[in-house]
Amino acid sequence: MNIKKPPVPVPLLMLVGIVAISFSAIFIKWSSAPASVQGMYRLLFTSLLMLPFARPYSAAAFALKKKDWLLLGFSGFMLALHFLLWMGSLKFTSVASSTMIMALEPVFIMIGSYVLYKEKSTKSAILGLGIAIFGTVFIGWGDIGLSADNIKGDLLSVGGTVAVSVHMMVGQRLVSRMPSYLYSLIVFISASFVFAVYNLAAGIPFFDYPPKEWGIFVLLAIVPTVFGHILFNWLLQYVSATTVSMNILGEPVGASILAFLLLGEKLNGLQWAGGILVMGGLAVYLYAGRKKTTPAAEALQTAS
Structure with a gap:
């Protein structure tokens, strides 16, 4: 059986994705618009950018079963919930704290993948x-406070992490039987619709925002979404959801550095040391997971 390989080395693609998603928290911090509005336009603009290239996937869309559409809608709902909670967390806590908590995503996915897909990890990978x-x-230790706002932000980030973990596991199942581009497009449209309903119900205005905010909405669509989330969705064809989510552990490092340079959020020695540990752990995981990547990718291609 031929094993499908990506046209570009996976580690390089992972690095591009990590840098891209690291800008997400910066753009969100720069915006004063509600998190639900940021999320809605981020996904809507991304969908509009993707639509002109969607025609080759029309046959695959018509071939989807009712169960697939329900799972796509559920995945879109969980993605919207993730953005709503995580973006909201950045209004109350620092970039370092919020992205540090988001790094717990692989823990939830590893547990969920074992329960749902019987996907096992080696001892070295777990280490x-x-x-x-x-x-x-x-990374987040020097930044986590005991104030009510910080605690609220931390809890919102935890909720967002659980939501995106579910979204990733559903995505792993769906991209095994449909093009990843089509999956991303439908999920993004579904999530933007969820946001629209939420904003309408909450009485949040859709258009009353200055030019700066619209520029941020566009940047959120292009940088962390196209070169981050879409890229990670595409990589699910070649590696497991656990591996993809593990690479997102690089986001706290990149986001913390960018927050220091662009937002003036200072990093202490513990946070710098944490960054080194994150990248070291990431290297150990990727090295240990080399032998797993091939059968995992094969399983994704042959799953029913």
Whole structure:
């Protein structure tokens, strides 16, 4: 059986995705618009950018079963919930704290993948994950406070992490039987619709925002979404959801550095040390997961 390989080395694509999603928290911090509005336009503009290239996938869309459409809608709902909670968390806590908590995503996915897909991890991979998670604690340790706002932000980030973990696991199942581009487009449209309903019900205005905000909405669509989330969805054809989510552990490092340079959020020694641990754990995990990548990708291509 021929094993499908990506046209560009996976580590390079992962690096591009990590840098792209690291800008997400910066753009969100720069915006004063409600999180639900940011999320709605981020996904809507991304969908509009994708639509002109969707025609080759029309036959695949018509071939989808009712169960597939329900799962796509559910995945879109969970993605919208993720953005609503995580973007909202950045209004109350720092970039380092919020992205550190988001790094717990592989823990939820590893557990969920084992329960749903019987996907096992080697001891070395688990060790790498543990080192990286320990590093994320260092990153956010000097920034987590005991105020009501910080606690609220931390809890919102936890909720957003659970939501995106579910979204990723559903995505792993769906991209095994449909093009990843079509999956991303339908999910983004579904999520933007969820946001529109939410904003309408909450009485949040759709258009009353200055030019700066519209520019941020566009940047959110292009940088972290196209070169981040879409890229990660595409990579699900070649590697497992656990591996993809593990690479997102690089986001706290990139986001914390960008927050220091662009927002003036200072990093202490513990946070720098945490960044080194995260990248070290990531390297251990990727090295340990080399032998797993091939059968995992094969399983994704042959799943019913």
